[in-house]
Amino acid sequence: METNAHFARKDILGLEDLSAEEILTVLDVARSFREVSEREVKKVPTLRGQTVINLFYEPSTRTRTSFELAAKRLSADVVNFTVSESSAVKGETLIDTARNIESMHSDIIVVRHPVSGAPQLLARAVKSSVINAGDGAHEHPSQGLLDLFTIKEHKGKFEGIKVLIVGDISHSRVARSDIYGMTKLGIEVTVCGPPTFIPVEIGKMGVRVTCDFDEALAETDVIMMLRIQKERQHGGLYPSVKEYARFFGLNRDRLSRAKSDVLIMHPGPVNRGVEISPEIADCTQSLILEQVSNGVAVRMALLYLLSRGAYGKAAH
Amino acid sequence: METNAHFARKDILGLEDLSAEEILTVLDVARSFREVSEREVKKVPTLRGQTVINLFYEPSTRTRTSFELAAKRLSADVVNFTVSESSAVKGETLIDTARNIESMHSDIIVVRHPVSGAPQLLARAVKSSVINAGDGAHEHPSQGLLDLFTIKEHKGKFEGIKVLIVGDISHSRVARSDIYGMTKLGIEVTVCGPPTFIPVEIGKMGVRVTCDFDEALAETDVIMMLRIQKERQHGGLYPSVKEYARFFGLNRDRLSRAKSDVLIMHPGPVNRGVEISPEIADCTQSLILEQVSNGVAVRMALLYLLSRGAYGKAAH
Amino acid sequence: METNAHFARKDILGLEDLSAEEILTVLDVARSFREVSEREVKKVPTLRGQTVINLFYEPSTRTRTSFELAAKRLSADVVNFTVSESSAVKGETLIDTARNIESMHSDIIVVRHPVSGAPQLLARAVKSSVINAGDGAHEHPSQGLLDLFTIKEHKGKFEGIKVLIVGDISHSRVARSDIYGMTKLGIEVTVCGPPTFIPVEIGKMGVRVTCDFDEALAETDVIMMLRIQKERQHGGLYPSVKEYARFFGLNRDRLSRAKSDVLIMHPGPVNRGVEISPEIADCTQSLILEQVSNGVAVRMALLYLLSRGAYGKAAH
Numbered sequence: 001m002e003t004n005a006h007f008a009r010k011d012i013l014g015l016e017d018l019s020a021e022e023i024l025t026v027l028d029v030a031r032s033f034r035e036v037s038e039r040e041v042k043k044v045p046t047l048r049g050q051t052v053i054n055l056f057y058e059p060s061t062r063t064r065t066s067f068e069l070a071a072k073r074l075s076a077d078v079v080n081f082t083v084s085e086s087s088a089v090k091g092e093t094l095i096d097t098a099r100n101i102e103s104m105h106s107d108i109i110v111v112r113h114p115v116s117g118a119p120q121l122l123a124r125a126v127k128s129s130v131i132n133a134g135d136g137a138h139e140h141p142s143q144g145l146l147d148l149f150t151i152k153e154h155k156g157k158f159e160g161i162k163v164l165i166v167g168d169i170s171h172s173r174v175a176r177s178d179i180y181g182m183t184k185l186g187i188e189v190t191v192c193g194p195p196t197f198i199p200v201e202i203g204k205m206g207v208r209v210t211c212d213f214d215e216a217l218a219e220t221d222v223i224m225m226l227r228i229q230k231e232r233q234h235g236g237l238y239p240s241v242k243e244y245a246r247f248f249g250l251n252r253d254r255l256s257r258a259k260s261d262v263l264i265m266h267p268g269p270v271n272r273g274v275e276i277s278p279e280i281a282d283c284t285q286s287l288i289l290e291q292v293s294n295g296v297a298v299r300m301a302l303l304y305l306l307s308r309g310a311y312g313k314a315a316h
Numbered sequence: 317m318e319t320n321a322h323f324a325r326k327d328i329l330g331l332e333d334l335s336a337e338e339i340l341t342v343l344d345v346a347r348s349f350r351e352v353s354e355r356e357v358k359k360v361p362t363l364r365g366q367t368v369i370n371l372f373y374e375p376s377t378r379t380r381t382s383f384e385l386a387a388k389r390l391s392a393d394v395v396n397f398t399v400s401e402s403s404a405v406k407g408e409t410l411i412d413t414a415r416n417i418e419s420m421h422s423d424i425i426v427v428r429h430p431v432s433g434a435p436q437l438l439a440r441a442v443k444s445s446v447i448n449a450g451d452g453a454h455e456h457p458s459q460g461l462l463d464l465f466t467i468k469e470h471k472g473k474f475e476g477i478k479v480l481i482v483g484d485i486s487h488s489r490v491a492r493s494d495i496y497g498m499t500k501l502g503i504e505v506t507v508c509g510p511p512t513f514i515p516v517e518i519g520k521m522g523v524r525v526t527c528d529f530d531e532a533l534a535e536t537d538v539i540m541m542l543r544i545q546k547e548r549q550h551g552g553l554y555p556s557v558k559e560y561a562r563f564f565g566l567n568r569d570r571l572s573r574a575k576s577d578v579l580i581m582h583p584g585p586v587n588r589g590v591e592i593s594p595e596i597a598d599c600t601q602s603l604i605l606e607q608v609s610n611g612v613a614v615r616m617a618l619l620y621l622l623s624r625g626a627y628g629k630a631a632h
Numbered sequence: 633m634e635t636n637a638h639f640a641r642k643d644i645l646g647l648e649d650l651s652a653e654e655i656l657t658v659l660d661v662a663r664s665f666r667e668v669s670e671r672e673v674k675k676v677p678t679l680r681g682q683t684v685i686n687l688f689y690e691p692s693t694r695t696r697t698s699f700e701l702a703a704k705r706l707s708a709d710v711v712n713f714t715v716s717e718s719s720a721v722k723g724e725t726l727i728d729t730a731r732n733i734e735s736m737h738s739d740i741i742v743v744r745h746p747v748s749g750a751p752q753l754l755a756r757a758v759k760s761s762v763i764n765a766g767d768g769a770h771e772h773p774s775q776g777l778l779d780l781f782t783i784k785e786h787k788g789k790f791e792g793i794k795v796l797i798v799g800d801i802s803h804s805r806v807a808r809s810d811i812y813g814m815t816k817l818g819i820e821v822t823v824c825g826p827p828t829f830i831p832v833e834i835g836k837m838g839v840r841v842t843c844d845f846d847e848a849l850a851e852t853d854v855i856m857m858l859r860i861q862k863e864r865q866h867g868g869l870y871p872s873v874k875e876y877a878r879f880f881g882l883n884r885d886r887l888s889r890a891k892s893d894v895l896i897m898h899p900g901p902v903n904r905g906v907e908i909s910p911e912i913a914d915c916t917q918s919l920i921l922e923q924v925s926n927g928v929a930v931r932m933a934l935l936y937l938l939s940r941g942a943y944g945k946a947a948h
Contacts, residue, residue, distance in 0.1 A: 037420070038421065040365070040366075041364055042365045042366070042367060042393075042421060043393070048675065049671070049672065049674045049675035049705075050673075050674070051674060051701065053697075061397055061398065062416060065369075065395050065397055065417070065420065066420060069367065069395060069420050069421075072393040072395075073365075077674075077701070077704040077705070079700050079701060081693055091901055092901035092903075092904075093904065096900075096901065096902060096904075100900060100901075100921070101697070103922070103924035104669075104697065104924060105669040105670065105674060105701075105925065105928070268408070268416060269407055269408035269412065269416075270412055271408075272409065272412075289415055289416070289418075289419040290419070292416050292419035292420060293419045293421065295420075296420050296421070353737040356681065356682075357680055357682075358681045358682070358683060359680065359681035359709070377714065377715065378732060381685075381711050381713055381736065382736060384711050385683065385709070385711060385737075388709040388711075389709070584724070584732060585723055585724035585728065585729075586724055586728060587724075588725065605731055605732070605734075606735070608736060609735045609737065611736075612736050612737070
């Protein structure tokens with residue numbers, strides 16, 4: 001599983017930081033790892049004796065499981081270190097917790113935190129490699145990378161591909177990571193949602209903005225639907241779930257106006273009948289489950305590349 | 317650890333489905349695996365590189381630990397995926413969760429769910445093998461199998477053995493799995509409890525019914541005491557814990573009326589002083605802890621047989 | 633990783649029980665294991681196929697993680713068995729739970745429990761080795777041992793070393809284990825804190841008592857600061873956090889009155905600005921993170937020595 005990939009980073013904090021070349025390296029390595037999960041014996045000795053800590057300040061069974069499986073299939077030792085909101089409030093600081101973990105000789109710390117920027121803070125405080133597994137409304141780089149991986153597998157290229165991201169752009173760390181990564185690779189990104197869900201300065205990220213889903217749909221190659229947080233309704237950000245589904249949900253009727261080979265993506269978990277109708281979530285053009293599969297491969301690639309980086313540093 | 321056992325199932329959903337021959341195959345394989353846990357090095361490479369997911373929608377440290385140890389002793393990678401009641405309510409559907417897990421290339425999903433029939437639904441939705449680790453008041457097949465295994469070890473046969481199951485038959489998935497398995501193997505089953513705890517049509521399952529514990533006791537070879545849910549008292553299903561213990565609890569006085577070699581079983585956890593008195597739980601005829609030991613062996617057998625089944629399918 | 637160390641115990645329940653010679657054996661073995669965590673491949677096959685259960689009745693991510701990493705680096709199978717307070721109340725007894733775990737063929741049970749003496753009770757009930765990972769206000773022997781290990785690494789000896797333990801001595805299991813271990817090895821221990829935090833008969837443990845931090849500081853080689861439980865303030869045991877920090881907190885001003893080579897220790901987690909000021913927690917004399925590192929090595933040593941003991945017993 002050796003590659004000649006050049007990758008000298010200590011941490012993966014966001015796609016804003018990564019160059020197009022680095023992103024392509026991750027995707028190349030991920031492709032070579034994807035095959036491991038398809039074997040009968042889904043295990044390689046690559047990270048044997050390395051210690052990966054899943055440091056989660058938010059509950060997230062899905063992402064944690066994906067990283068845990070990625071680490072185990074590389075033969076690393078993984079420990080889940082979950083900090084509940086209540087204990088974080090009265091407990092020690094994030095940096096003290098991270099330095100404690102590092103003192104147990106961790107190699108890679110995978111961190112999810114409700115505060116934007118927390119992984120950056122942590123990465124500066126520890127020598128271990130840090131992977132941001134989602135920080136506030138900031139970034140979720142492994143999700144952005146698996147989305148890119150999935151698009152590449154189906155379209156064979158990024159340049160000129162048209163992606164439409166629909167939903168609550170303002171609160172979505174997935175959208176931000178997607179936009180950073182996609183625009184760097186030449187994808188043309190349009191974002192769509194009710195005005196309350198579109199950040200005022202989003203245009204500066206190099207994307208087109210529209211509130212008219214149907215108009216934007218016509219020339220799109222990939223539709224990326226975002227999960228709607230039902231809780232936000234109480235904040236008055238959208239009138240009702242039914243209203244939202246009508247204007248911004250993807251259903252059969254709306255899909256009939258898109259290109260016949262349009263691809264449908266969603267970071268999950270899906271609210272069936274809200275942002276996406278059940279028959280569309282399960283249709284042949286839906287890549288939702290393929291995204292999940294590719295997530296394990298991309299996370300294996302990140303763990304592998306950072307461990308190589310760590311070796312590099314040790315040799316200095 | 318190869319056996320010539322014929323076993324072609326994808327899933328283990330309940331003992332209602334299994335034939336007598338299939339049950340005997342599981343018990344045979346379990347016997348060969350029991351020895352692994354008695355070694356100094358309790359580990360065989362049988363399932364190396366296979367992925368087992370414990371998908372638990374109810375808290376259950378005991379059963380989860382038994383499956384986790386069984387998988388680890390077979391060298392499988394195990395991930396615990398626990399879904400709390402609150403997150404299940406607002407979250408994605410059971411099938412979406414299962415398909416997500418399967419997309420990470422799981423081989424076997426062990427599922428516990430408060431709703432009867434949930435594992436069946438799940439088994440139809442995924443290609444991974446599914447083991448029902450308890451669904452509502454329906455079945456708990458690995459418990460039923462370990463009970464059969466324990467009886468076989470002590471009695472050497474099933475045909476003509478008389479088992480008395482005492483307690484809340486209506487709400488017990490253990491009782492149902494026991495009854496399905498035992499009656500298929502020629503065991504004569506009697507169930508006993510207050511009328512509010514006996515399902516009206518239980519006779520159709522091929523068991524005898526009685527409300528008189530003492531009368532039934534006399535000719536019994538094995539007494540299976542069920543855990544009483546103290547919470548149910550508030551529903552008016554039984555008058556008081558003290559009353560229950562008097563009429564349906566197993567104590568020294570009552571045991572003196574049974575055969576001298578009667579065996580005592582209980583699926584645990586035990587309510588000492590309620591359905592069973594402390595000295596009886598700990599007496600030499602009590603097989604309660606042996607049941608727990610045998611549980612690991614039976615679960616190793618199930619994991620092994622399903623993984624063989626999966627290979628079989630792959631070869632089609 | 634073989635040693636000639638003589639160590640014939642089944643359990644590690646507290647430093648009160650251990651002889652000076654036994655303590656020194658643990659520290660010697662720990663030194664040889666410390667190097668494992670500093671390798672690129674942090675793993676030895678020493679406990680392959682052994683089963684370690686972390687049985688935690690109190691939430692403790694830090695100690696649990698340290699034991700989990702220690703076991704994994706020795707190649708043992710580890711299962712976390714966490715019992716929440718609510719389920720312990722309505723559930724089975726501690727001994728029934730432990731016997732159930734043992735019936736699954738555990739080799740070592742690491743137990744944390746809010747009740748002083750619970751691990752002792754458990755050790756008598758099971759054949760598995762038991763390690764006390766903290767019981768009520770009684771003992772926390774692996775913490776005491778790692779503190780001794782850390783002092784030895786820096787001072788090269790115990791005899792005549794002066795240690796000052798500051799804080800809530802009454803409620804601290806760390807202080808008790810430290811005092812038992814230190815006095816056995818010839819360390820001169822002084823305890824210091826507000827009178828409400830000093831047990832009346834503490835002098836019988838062979839320590840000097842003072843309420844004057846500044847006076848005691850002058851001739852101390854090692855200052856051991858204890859975590860202050862902010863919750864206890866409501867019990868009226870100390871007037872206010874600010875007041876406490878003023879009289880019993882370690883800050884730069886106070887430290888200037890100590891020996892220039894005084895060492896600073898703290899079992900963590902640290903309340904920055906309460907019992908210790910941030911700049912002192914992070915200064916070059918602070919060994920706080922080194923204690924955490926040494927904790928993994930000491931726990932590897934305990935797991936290893938108990939597994940050897942178990943072999944010894946098996947050979948009887």
